[in-house]
Amino acid sequence: MSRKTPHPAKRERTRQRILDVAATAFRKHGIDGVGVRDIMKQSGLTQGGFYFHFRDKEALFAEASRNAVASGSEWLYDSIKSAPPGRELQCFIDAYLSPAHRDHLESGCLLSALGTDVARSDEARRREFSKLAAAILDRISPYVPGPDSDARRRRAGVLASMAGVLMVSRVLGDTERGRTLLTEARHFFSESFQNA
Amino acid sequence: MSRKTPHPAKRERTRQRILDVAATAFRKHGIDGVGVRDIMKQSGLTQGGFYFHFRDKEALFAEASRNAVASGSEWLYDSIKSAPPGRELQCFIDAYLSPAHRDHLESGCLLSALGTDVARSDEARRREFSKLAAAILDRISPYVPGPDSDARRRRAGVLASMAGVLMVSRVLGDTERGRTLLTEARHFFSESFQNA
Amino acid sequence: MSRKTPHPAKRERTRQRILDVAATAFRKHGIDGVGVRDIMKQSGLTQGGFYFHFRDKEALFAEASRNAVASGSEWLYDSIKSAPPGRELQCFIDAYLSPAHRDHLESGCLLSALGTDVARSDEARRREFSKLAAAILDRISPYVPGPDSDARRRRAGVLASMAGVLMVSRVLGDTERGRTLLTEARHFFSESFQNA
Amino acid sequence: MSRKTPHPAKRERTRQRILDVAATAFRKHGIDGVGVRDIMKQSGLTQGGFYFHFRDKEALFAEASRNAVASGSEWLYDSIKSAPPGRELQCFIDAYLSPAHRDHLESGCLLSALGTDVARSDEARRREFSKLAAAILDRISPYVPGPDSDARRRRAGVLASMAGVLMVSRVLGDTERGRTLLTEARHFFSESFQNA
DNA sequence: ACTCTCGGGACTTCCCGTTCAT
DNA sequence: ATGAACGGGAAGTCCCGAGAGT
Numbered sequence: 001m002s003r004k005t006p007h008p009a010k011r012e013r014t015r016q017r018i019l020d021v022a023a024t025a026f027r028k029h030g031i032d033g034v035g036v037r038d039i040m041k042q043s044g045l046t047q048g049g050f051y052f053h054f055r056d057k058e059a060l061f062a063e064a065s066r067n068a069v070a071s072g073s074e075w076l077y078d079s080i081k082s083a084p085p086g087r088e089l090q091c092f093i094d095a096y097l098s099p100a101h102r103d104h105l106e107s108g109c110l111l112s113a114l115g116t117d118v119a120r121s122d123e124a125r126r127r128e129f130s131k132l133a134a135a136i137l138d139r140i141s142p143y144v145p146g147p148d149s150d151a152r153r154r155r156a157g158v159l160a161s162m163a164g165v166l167m168v169s170r171v172l173g174d175t176e177r178g179r180t181l182l183t184e185a186r187h188f189f190s191e192s193f194q195n196a
Numbered sequence: 197m198s199r200k201t202p203h204p205a206k207r208e209r210t211r212q213r214i215l216d217v218a219a220t221a222f223r224k225h226g227i228d229g230v231g232v233r234d235i236m237k238q239s240g241l242t243q244g245g246f247y248f249h250f251r252d253k254e255a256l257f258a259e260a261s262r263n264a265v266a267s268g269s270e271w272l273y274d275s276i277k278s279a280p281p282g283r284e285l286q287c288f289i290d291a292y293l294s295p296a297h298r299d300h301l302e303s304g305c306l307l308s309a310l311g312t313d314v315a316r317s318d319e320a321r322r323r324e325f326s327k328l329a330a331a332i333l334d335r336i337s338p339y340v341p342g343p344d345s346d347a348r349r350r351r352a353g354v355l356a357s358m359a360g361v362l363m364v365s366r367v368l369g370d371t372e373r374g375r376t377l378l379t380e381a382r383h384f385f386s387e388s389f390q391n392a
Numbered sequence: 393m394s395r396k397t398p399h400p401a402k403r404e405r406t407r408q409r410i411l412d413v414a415a416t417a418f419r420k421h422g423i424d425g426v427g428v429r430d431i432m433k434q435s436g437l438t439q440g441g442f443y444f445h446f447r448d449k450e451a452l453f454a455e456a457s458r459n460a461v462a463s464g465s466e467w468l469y470d471s472i473k474s475a476p477p478g479r480e481l482q483c484f485i486d487a488y489l490s491p492a493h494r495d496h497l498e499s500g501c502l503l504s505a506l507g508t509d510v511a512r513s514d515e516a517r518r519r520e521f522s523k524l525a526a527a528i529l530d531r532i533s534p535y536v537p538g539p540d541s542d543a544r545r546r547r548a549g550v551l552a553s554m555a556g557v558l559m560v561s562r563v564l565g566d567t568e569r570g571r572t573l574l575t576e577a578r579h580f581f582s583e584s585f586q587n588a
Numbered sequence: 589m590s591r592k593t594p595h596p597a598k599r600e601r602t603r604q605r606i607l608d609v610a611a612t613a614f615r616k617h618g619i620d621g622v623g624v625r626d627i628m629k630q631s632g633l634t635q636g637g638f639y640f641h642f643r644d645k646e647a648l649f650a651e652a653s654r655n656a657v658a659s660g661s662e663w664l665y666d667s668i669k670s671a672p673p674g675r676e677l678q679c680f681i682d683a684y685l686s687p688a689h690r691d692h693l694e695s696g697c698l699l700s701a702l703g704t705d706v707a708r709s710d711e712a713r714r715r716e717f718s719k720l721a722a723a724i725l726d727r728i729s730p731y732v733p734g735p736d737s738d739a740r741r742r743r744a745g746v747l748a749s750m751a752g753v754l755m756v757s758r759v760l761g762d763t764e765r766g767r768t769l770l771t772e773a774r775h776f777f778s779e780s781f782q783n784a
Numbered sequence: 785a786c787t788c789t790c791g792g793g794a795c796t797t798c799c800c801g802t803t804c805a806t
Numbered sequence: 807a808t809g810a811a812c813g814g815g816a817a818g819t820c821c822c823g824a825g826a827g828t
Contacts, residue, residue, distance in 0.1 A: 014807095028316060029316060030226075030228070030312075030313065030316060032226070032228050032229065032800095033228065033316070035799075035800055035801080036800080036801065036802085037799090037800080037801090045807070045808085046807070046808055046809065047801090047802095047808090047809085048803090048804090048807065048808045048809055048810085049807045049808065050801095050802090051801095051802070051803075052807070056801075056802075057800095057801065057802090105315065105316065111360075111363075111364060111367075112312070112315075112360075113312060113315075113316075114312055115311065115312050115360070115363040115364065115367065116226075116308070116309060116310055116311050116312045116313055116363055117226065117312055117313065118367050119301065119308075119309075119363050119366035119367050120224060120225060120226060120229070120301065120309075120366075123369070126366075126367050126368075126369060127369075129367050130367055130368050130369075130371075130373075133364065133367065133368070134373075153376065153380045154380065154384070156364070156373070156376075156377050156380070157361060157377060157380050157381045157384055159364075160357075160360045160361040160363070160364035160365075160377065160381070161356075161357035161358075161360050161361055161381070162357075162360065163360040163363070163364065164307075164308075164311070164356045164357050164358065164359040164360015164361065164362075164363060165353060165356040165357055165360065166360075167307075167311040167312055167315050167356070167359070167360060167363075168307060168311065168329065168352070168355075168356035168359065169356075170315035170316075170322075171307075171311065171314050171315050171322050171325050171326055171329060172322075172326050172329070173319070173322060173323075173326075175326075177326075177330075177352070180349065180352075181352050181353060181356065184349045184350065184352070184353050185353045185356070185357070188350070188353055188388075192384075192388075206789090206790085207789075207790075210790085210791090228816095231815075231816050231817080232816075232817065232818090233815090233816075233817090241791065241792085242791070242792055242793070243792090243793085243816095243817090243818095244791065244792045244793050244794085244820095244821095245790065245791040245792065245793095246791095246817095246818095247817095247818070247819080248789080248790065248791070249790095252817080252818075253816095253817070253818095402811090402812085403811070403812075406812085406813090420708065421708060422618075422620070422704075422705065422708060424618070424620050424621065424794095425620070425708070427793075427794055427795080428794075428795065428796090429793090429794075429795090437813065437814085438813070438814055438815065439795090439814090439815080440799095440813065440814045440815050440816080441812065441813040441814065441815095442795095442796095442813095443795095443796070443797080444811080444812060444813070445812090448795080448796075449794095449795070449796095497707065497708065503752075503755075503756060503759075504704070504707075504752075505704060505707075505708075506704055507703065507704050507752070507755040507756065507759065508618075508700070508701060508702055508703050508704045508705055508755055509618060509704055509705065510759050511693065511700075511701075511755050511758035511759050512616060512617060512618060512621070512693065512701075512758075515761070518758075518759050518760075518761060519761075521759050522759055522760050522761075522763075522765075525756065525759060525760070526765075545768065545772045546772065546776070548756070548765070548768075548769050548772070549753060549769060549772050549773045549776055551756075552749075552752045552753040552755070552756035552757075552769065552773070553748075553749035553750075553752050553753055553773070554749075554752065555752040555755070555756065556699075556700075556703070556748045556749050556750065556751040556752015556753060556754075556755060557745060557748040557749055557752065558752075559699075559703040559704055559707050559748070559751070559752060559755075560699060560703065560721065560744075560747075560748035560751065561748070562707035562708075562714075563699075563703065563706050563707050563714050563717055563718055563721065564714075564718050564721070565711070565714060565715075565718075567718075569718075569722075569744070572741060572744075573744050573745060573748065576741045576742065576744070576745050577745045577748070577749070580742070580745055580780075584776075584780075602785095620822095623821075623822055623823080624822080624823065624824085625821090625822080625823090633785070633786085634785070634786050634787075635786085635787090635823090635824095636785065636786045636787060636788085636825090636826095637785040637786065638823095638824090639823095639824070639825070640785070644823080644824075645822095645823070645824090785828100786827105786828090787826100787827090787828090788825100788826085788827090789824100789825080789826075789827100790823105790824085790825085790826100791822105791823095791824095792821100792822080792823090793820105793821090793822085794819105794820085794821085794822100795818105795819090795820090796817105796818095796819090797816100797817090797818090798815105798816085798817090799814100799815090799816090800813105800814080800815085800816100801812105801813095801814090802811100802812085802813095803810100803811080803812080804809100804810085804811075804812100805808100805809095805810090805811100806807100806808080806809095806810105
């Protein structure tokens with residue numbers, strides 16, 4: 001019985017490795033842009049073992065996305081923790097709309113990396129992903145100023161907007177217009193909240 | 197030299213048909229989500245004749261996108277023309293962030309339909325697409341209020357933001373949260389410009 | 393049931409299915425008259441999986457032909473088995489030159505269905521096909537009367553002749569002249585062997 | 589050089605040239621094995637002018653076949669003319685089943701070159717071709733011995749048989765078995781008529 | 785009579801997701 | 807956990823028949 005699975009912990013570690021690789025790869029190349037083979041190879045395994053860990057590619061995507069929101073992209077949320085009290089949101093905005101985030105979509109916000117892909121997916125995937133969007137919001141929600149009722153309404157729009165800006169800035173790349181877009185947007189969103 | 201175009205009309209008509217079908221299909225299923233075969237079949241042709249009209253799939257995408265910006269999505273820009281003077285931008289915003297636009301990505305804004313796909317594409321495709329983004333901006337640019345220098349800086353951010361909101365609203369679908377996102381965003385952006 | 397080797401059996405079954413469909417299709421429409429696509433579709437598969445089973449179309453033709461000679465066209469050779477002793481050859485002749493064989497080239501003798509196609513093919517294909525012709529001869533050889541040395545010489549000529557008659561009778565179709573050709577030929581060949 | 593005089597004779601000559609090339613090419617490569625382009629190029633013309641002379645490829649095939657029977661393959665029928673009286677049929681048989689005929693299907697009997705191709709064609713083509721078979725028979729008919737009623741019945745079978753033998757001998761090529769087939773068949777058919 | 789246009793269709797290569805036997 | 811098996815499907819190249827314009 002226990003011969004077959006000598007170390008459940010090891011399996012868990014392997015699983016986690018796959019998840020991390022997948023989260024990165026999906027963001028970098030899109031859901032259909034990576035194959036199970038690539039992900040497994042990058043995880044130091046071969047494709048045959050994949051189905052031992054996950055039911056299918058869709059399940060991997062769901063888990064990897066969940067994982068990326070829960071424990072990944074820490075650098076992004078660290079900007080909140082290391083911010084001076086009262087300026088958490090501004091710091092988050094600055095981090096979100098930073099050139100670093102633009103240039104590293106593979107470790108960044110899922111919305112800005114996979115938004116349109118998910119948008120045209122079937123309902124099941126969209127519903128899964130919706131939960132993640134909510135989870136992301138929960139992380140920044142406490143810092144949105146103003147009455148709670150207002151905050152709740154606005155926070156979603158801000159995140160979506162910033163995801164859009166980031167997405168476009170990636171299209172434009174590190175050009176004059178791309179840089180301008182980013183800096184202007186930083187000011188725009190910061191001001192929006194200063195007023196509120 | 198005089199150009200010999202024996203059948204300009206027929207070829208052009210066929211080409212246009214393919215282009216229209218492609219623009220729709222790309223937005224609906226993503227660039228890698230449609231095959232040349234499907235597009236041709238929907239155009240009433242077979243895949244064999246494709247390479248007579250376009251060098252390859254990439255060329256088709258480039259042209260179809262160009263075409264979609266230049267002459268497609270008219271319903272979106274009509275919102276500007278039919279708006280009362282001085283309220284063009286508000287009307288555009290309302291149209292852009294309408295449930296109709298959310299539900300019909302196949303005839304809507306390219307940015308909101310293919311943004312993240314293009315964002316991770318190679319530089320060539322991104323540069324092509326950048327030009328289109330600029331072209332889209334040119335269409336709404338005249339209506340952004342405030343000093344020209346400001347307008348120029350802001351218009352890009354607004355469009356990108358709205359694309360992000362629309363993208364997310366498509367993920368959320370026609371749910372309570374999805375609808376709220378859209379209505380809140382409409383107010384948010386309208387107010388932004390009223391103030392300016 | 394092949395419980396022991398479920399997997400190899402599956403491949404073999406698929407392969408056999410393709411082979412059967414191909415043998416039929418090649419005879420019916422000619423080697424260049426059928427596409428890999430059609431054959432696969434008729435086999436309940438798609439064209440993509442073809443190259444897993446066969447190197448290319450030429451290989452399929454070679455195998456399908458071999459298969460058709462070895463195990464196909466049983467109805468033709470059954471005429472020998474069910475014949476009264478001593479009259480095997482006559483029965484075979486009657487079956488070969490029957491209206492049924494004329495009307496069903498897709499399950500009949502390869503020589504009469506693809507002879508001229510192969511005749512103008514490159515040497516490789518002709519040599520392959522020659523072996524099949526020899527295999528066909530081996531099946532009727534024991535029943536050709538007279539001294540062995542004579543039999544060996546004649547059997548080939550008879551088969552070739554009958555293939556020619558059948559081929560022409562297919563051109564003529566079920567017309568008066570076509571029917572006469574067949575009946576006359578039956579008598580002609582039967583008598584030839586009665587004398588010998 | 590000839591001025592652009594619409595000389596009907598020239599057109600006729602061109603037409604004849606195409607016809608001859610086509611008859612050769614069809615026999616050599618099969619009906620679907622040659623393209624209009626090849627035929628025209630070999631005729632010293634380009635593909636565009638083809639439809640000035642013939643309605644379509646099918647019409648060309650019909651005419652070229654007709655032409656080949658009427659005026660082509662003269663070397664075959666010359667064997668009759670140059671034969672000693674009373675031995676016309678034997679000489680024809682020897683010519684028909686000669687290695688030369690085996691090696692030059694492009695100028696030989698249509699039946700032996702295109703038989704199976706036509707056999708699977710649609711009824712229209714088969715009916716056209718049937719007339720040609722009759723025309724061929726008319727050329728050797730006078731020399732078939734015995735009462736007319738018998739002759740009429742037998743001549744068709746002999747020609748068809750010989751076509752089959754020749755076809756198979758082309759598959760076998762210039763090998764031992766191929767040569768034997770031919771010589772044996774020559775004797776077989778000669779004897780058949782000696783008896784009659 | 786020629787060149788070019790136009791669309792059809794075949795073959796092959798490549799890659800993907802999944803399953804199976806070991 | 808591996809690696810092969812298996813089938814699906816896309817992209818692209820090549821060639822064909824037919825027709826239009828000059």
